[in-house]
Amino acid sequence: MNDNLWTRCNSCQRILYKADILENLSVCPACSFHFRISASERLAMLFDDGQFEVFDHAILPVDFLKFVDTQKYSQRLGDNQKKTSLPEATVNAVGTMGGIKVVISAMDFAFMGGSMGSVVGEKITRAAERAVREKTPLIIVSCSGGARMQEGALSLMQLIKTSAALARLEEAKLPFISVITDPTTGGTTASYAMLGDINIAEPNALIGFAGPRVIEQTIKEKLPKGFQRSEFLLKHGMLDDVMQRKNLRAYIIRALRLFLNRPQ
């Protein structure tokens, strides 16, 4: 079997032809399992004709704490930049959706688990500020393990910074659509991911504040099935809807038209 052509679905375990998955927006054709996708795939999927202009790209992370765990943070950054060809864990872009100009920041889990350090906080903030300046709606696609430990308390402060920027977007009466994908936890959930005028998620995405393992260790019992998954959050009132990836773009365009009072 050629590893490059075939892959196994994480969910149904079927062996699938990779091209079939890609053609299906990286969703398993057999069981609808939503594979994680890169920021650039996400942006191409959302914008009209897959066309967009990336901005704030050359903002780079700094190992200002000289953080060393089992590896140097500076080394980790270099490795992740090489692996993903990205400078950091989110990509800001501007373009149109259904002809409506929008700013989108799409996170990339492949870059250090989509963790939020100074750069992610700065870029999300700039995305919100640009939306205010240019009077456009803002969309953030979250995919993140939370605040980045290697930047210490300054990572934590990004929660305030981004939330305060969203407060300004709100004051400007501009729509913010939060799209939450698997997984989104910790500080990311506890800031912009939960602050949308609408919060929507892809099916079966892990979404929560505390990680499931931490909760299990705390309460010393097994967690119920489906706990902290999209459908669970929908049921508990944290989401406006759960959207299949194939329906996401059309859903967002409809939402934008409603928020902007633009019937077809």
Place this chain on the structure above:
Amino acid sequence: MSKSLDFYQLEKKIVELKEQIDQIQLSEEQGKKEKVAGLKLEIEKEWAKIAPKLTPTQIVQIARHPKRPYCLDYVNALMQDFMEMHGDRRFADDTAVVSGLAFYKGQTVAVVGQQKGRTTRERIERNFGEPNPEGYRKALRIMKTAEKFGFPIITLIDTPGAYPGIGAEERGQAEAIANNLKVISTMGVPIVCVIIGEGGSGGALAIGVGDTIMMLENSFYSVISPEGCAAILWKDQNAVEQAAQNMKIRAQDLLDLGVIDKIIPEPPGGAHIDCEQTFKNVDKHLNQALKKLEQKPVQELLEERYQKFRKMGIVLEK
């Protein structure tokens, strides 16, 4: 790295000296004042030997010290007529958070903070100072009340973190924190935050948005607990010291990083060795900070608050 000594071992001599002071204070013997002053001097000398060598995990132990003054101790020492306001009007009254109105320096203020328990029973009742979403929603409710009436807000931060439980997730722990951050960032009254013990991640941050952020000298403020960081990055519970060291969680580190505005000094031995002195120090800095903020027009206050957090973070722009 060798494991550093337990702080409780380190402080033994100081605790003994403090117990002697307490006994003398209760007695009716002559020359009390001189004797106490002498013992205090000894504590100071002893502390001068210990303090410079304290490791970050020892600081964490001081911040978590079971005798350390808690939120309500400050409220009772510094404020008058505290009227506790209960409940989030949505689900419950979270006992890990206390909030209400009180008089401070002759004017009404709102005060909110996480509250830990002193005895085993109290600790359980207070959920170890780990709030559920309703705690943050209660805090926000009282802060909104303060904004409505134009009262300054004081927050006293002391929590290991937001509670990680099933109910907390069901009721939107993340949403509660996020919403606090957003709403508090635009509240049109002066807000002073004081980290008095543990500044545990998002659970601390949810009442940590303000115009002046201060930390007691031996408190800590961290993106994740050193234990949590050690478990995730080192996958080793013995790496707590390295985790604490690397994350730079001490007051001086955070002042250097621009996360906080001021360090409030603690008496020799730490806040718990001389609570009265600790209250005095907090009182002084709290009052100074509030006086300064109250002179600012609201628009200026809000713009400065936005810019304060806007500037946080270190990036390289090409």
